[in-house]
Amino acid sequence: MALPARREAPSLDVTALVRRHQAGLIRFLRVLGCDARQAEELAHDVFVEVLQRPFADEDPRATAAYLRTVARHRWWKVKRRDGRLTTASLDALEAAFVADCGEDGGDAFVEALRGCIEGLEARSRALVLACYQDGESRAALAARFAMSEDGIKSWLRRVRAALRLCVERKVER
Numbered sequence: 001m002a003l004p005a006r007r008e009a010p011s012l013d014v015t016a017l018v019r020r021h022q023a024g025l026i027r028f029l030r031v032l033g034c035d036a037r038q039a040e041e042l043a044h045d046v047f048v049e050v051l052q053r054p055f056a057d058e059d060p061r062a063t064a065a066y067l068r069t070v071a072r073h074r075w076w077k078v079k080r081r082d083g084r085l086t087t088a089s090l091d092a093l094e095a096a097f098v099a100d101c102g103e104d105g106g107d108a109f110v111e112a113l114r115g116c117i118e119g120l121e122a123r124s125r126a127l128v129l130a131c132y133q134d135g136e137s138r139a140a141l142a143a144r145f146a147m148s149e150d151g152i153k154s155w156l157r158r159v160r161a162a163l164r165l166c167v168e169r170k171v172e173r
Helices: 014-032 036-052 060-080 087-104 107-118 122-133 138-145 149-172
Strands: none
Touching: 014 036, 014 060, 014 087, 014 107, 036 060, 060 087, 087 107, 107 122, 107 149, 122 138, 122 149, 138 149
């Protein structure tokens, strides 16, 4: 009796795979509740895991779904220990991510957001960048813009609302 022929693992361009899916995978992990450091570490672990079991990267949507599944299971293992995450909540988060981010892992939203930020009035753009890019506290922003902390909070709320509308308009096109 002859043994079946051994199947060769499909050739995989690892660099292209990571470049194409890393940002979307990190965004997905952030949606699930990971902080930035955890998301990067888990994304790295996901790529290491999937590359140990070669697969065919023929359809980017299928590959993204596979990577999300592996990431979801890894996050579930982390969170299961503290009992604060249910499979139902993970299902809902993943469904929302897929519905909003579609095939590109959120790249269209990020690009739209960048364009919307560029379109803001200079002071509002400076506020958004100082707050979300540089991580300045409300107290520091209040001093910088000569306003109260409550004024900064209200201003940020209005700017976020305007950005949300702008992004929604750009993405729906």
